[in-house]
Amino acid sequence: MKGPLFYAKILLFGEYGIIKDSKGLAIPYNYYQGALKITNENSESAKKSNDNLLKLYTYLSELNSDLVSFDLDSFKEDVSKGLYFDSSIPQGYGVGSSGALVASIYDKYALNKITVLENLTRDKLLQLKLVFSLMESFFHGKSSGLDPLNSYLSLPILIKSRTNVEATGIPYQKDGKAAVFLLDSKIIGETEPMVNIFMNKMKNEGFRKMFSEEFALHTNSCIDNFLQGDVKSLFSNVKNLSKVVLENFKPMIPSDFHKLWKHGIDSNDYYLKLCGSGGGGYILGFAKDYEKVKHQLSDYKLELVYRF
Template identity: 75%
Template sequence: MKGPLFYAKILLFGEYGIIKDSKGLAIPFNAYRGALKTSSNLVDNAKKSNENLQRFYDYLANLETDLVTFNLKKLQKDIVNGMYFDSSIPQGYGVGSSGALVASIYDEYAADKITVLENLTREKLLKLKEVFSLMESFFHGKSSGLDPLNSYLSLPILINSKIDIEPAGIPSQKEGKGAVFLLDSEQIGETEPMVNIFMNKMKSEGFRKMISEEFATTTDICIDNFLQGDVKSLFGNVKNLSKIVLKNFKPMIPVAFHKVWEKGIKTNDYYLKLCGSGGGGYILGFTEDYQKAQQSLKDYKLELVYRF
């Protein structure tokens, strides 16, 4: 067997904010992808993946929910026959490796699944998000369900709030100087510890105030600028967001990148923000001049995501 491809995702804006009901914007990232495959000779990563699928099967078999049912018999049989998730999506990098896996399992084994081809009403999108949240909680302890949703639909998704999500039209890429890029921290980040740090910080009234008055507001403006193609305003607001994140989310930024982050804000060569939960993996960069950013960050691995 060989299943369909599911792509990585990038949450351009909204990390942590979406946990607390502010806006978010996620886009598929086709440079990385994964698919279910079967092999009679499992070694290394394929073997590890197969064992992981068995644990995931146990989790799904014990889910108590009316939202979704799975063809568990077929799933178990396929795992025994050597099924694994063949993926180029780096794990612990904030680009949705578990999301693509969840999407592929839902696509192959969910009974009465909601398909990408039908009219995706808000109710259907929310139901899918809820199902995916339940499924992906196996990997992260707590999941918004957004990564698998993005991977499953392969569409940009605008999150207005927990109960209001919609497919989004993003401006088509131009051959300009500006860019969104990924900066490789070359360390793996784990979602759960980072989310726990955030939840503990949320117990402080000052932090909650900063989230609602500064972080969420600036994130919302950045999303509006991006969707409207207002690049000039976008960079001013992303710079502001970068400052807010550096000041308030230091534990989520690998220590080796605190100075790199500051340098971008000081020189205006680039502005950095978290990609996913942080703690390692990729850091997301925005620049008005990609060549200048490449020069400024010449000691690091960069990957292009989107051109302005």
Template identity: 75%
Template sequence: MEDIPQKHEVINWKLEQLLVFLQYCNYKESMKGPLFYAKILLFGEYGIIKDSKGLAIPFNSYKGALKSVKTLTGEAKKSNSSLIGLYDYLAKLDTELVDFDLKSFKSDIDNGMYFDSSIPQGYGVGSSGALVASIYDKYAINKITVLENLTRDKLLKLKEIFSIMESYFHGKSSGLDPLNSYLSLPILINSKENIEATGIPSQKEGKGAVFLLDSEQIGETEPMVSIFMNKMKNEGFRKMLSEEFSIHTDACIEDFLQGNMKSLFGNVKKLSKVVLKNFKPMIPSAFHKVWENGIQTNDYYLKLCGSGGGGYILGFTEDFEKAKNSLKDYKLELVYRF
């Protein structure tokens, strides 16, 4: 015969269920819009500007959503002001690619809408991209949805729309960050005219890892891109980009997607060397020796995360415990396990 639950147990269970329900209602009330995640460009920083390969993955540790409050204060007020600027920018856009419900957008801003985000700004993980994706999702008329058959043409159209939208923040944008955030899928960039959603190998509980190293400095995209474009005027830099940087980047992407981890680390080391030699202005000066140390010891290899200049630096290691020990004075955050 089954035990009959005591009266107080039944009451406790009902209270627990009620608490869960109230938490859910509270969550639903606070989360006015769907969540949009951060992104990490594993490979392809700067190269994708010049039509080489890239691979971006969603990073679910950080996210944002559109919310509204009656009284704006602090970060919410700052975000609301930023939305006013974005509204003015979109209202003046002259493009046939996309139309927005600007009346609803303005009304929501006036009623205290803001982007509530845990994505750190200036860290190379797509804070503005997530915001752009959320605005497109809510206000674009006849939008391309994530549920339809995403042909290459539709992906390219989305990328172009997002490029125009995100240019408000960076002056020039590839559109890749918002695309990744909007789809919440890994994106493989074969060239400017050839992008596709892709699959990546499942994570394993192995020793190897991809991680983020916090430089504890804010990086700004526009000045870094300007430095890069000036470097592109130099024939030697252009040659290095096509004959070394792009070749190593493409090899890393191929290895990662195929799960060839031994080969991957060899190619990441080569890429790390090329970046240290040719992209020094994009690497915070305090990390030049840290970068070199990884190459010399093989404990880890570093590369740029986004445009650089601060924010996160991306790390690869065959032994995460060893890397943590070598970098014990710095904040590390796990992205992916091999």
């Protein structure tokens, strides 16, 4: 058995904001993917994945929800045969490794599932997001459900609020100088501790004020600019967002990258932002001249995401 492929995702804008009901924009990232497999392979990674799927089976079998039900007998039987998630998506990197896994389990074992071929009304998208939030909570303690939704649909997703989600189109890539890229921190990040830091910070009135008046505002502007193809305004707002994150989300930025982050803002050559919850993994970058930045950051591993 080999299941269909599910892709990684990149949350271009909206990290932490989507937990607190501001906008988000996520796009599929087809460079990495994963699929469910049953083989006789006894590699360490396959065994570890199989053990994880057994725990996920237990978690799903104990769920008491009217939202979704699963063919648990088939799931358990497949796990006993050596089911694992064969994935190239790096874990702890903010590109949706658990999201792709959750999407694949839903696709294979959910009963009365919503399929990607249906007319995906807002209600259906919201129901999918809630189901995925429930499932992915197994991995992160708290999940928006966005990563699995993006992976399942393999479409750009615009989050307008917690109860307003829609599939969207993004401007076609152009062979321009500007680009969105990933910078590899070479540190594995963990979502749950970072989210806990954020939730504790939100208890502080000053942080809450900054979050709504600056962070959410710049994030929403970036999303509007990106979808409208307004590159000039986009870079202005990404710079503002990068500054706010450096000043207020330092624990989420690996300390070795604070200087590099600031250099981008000061030089205006590139701007860095969190990719997912931070704490390691990938850092997302925006460059006006990608070739120039590639040369500047030649000591780091960069991956091109989108050109414009």
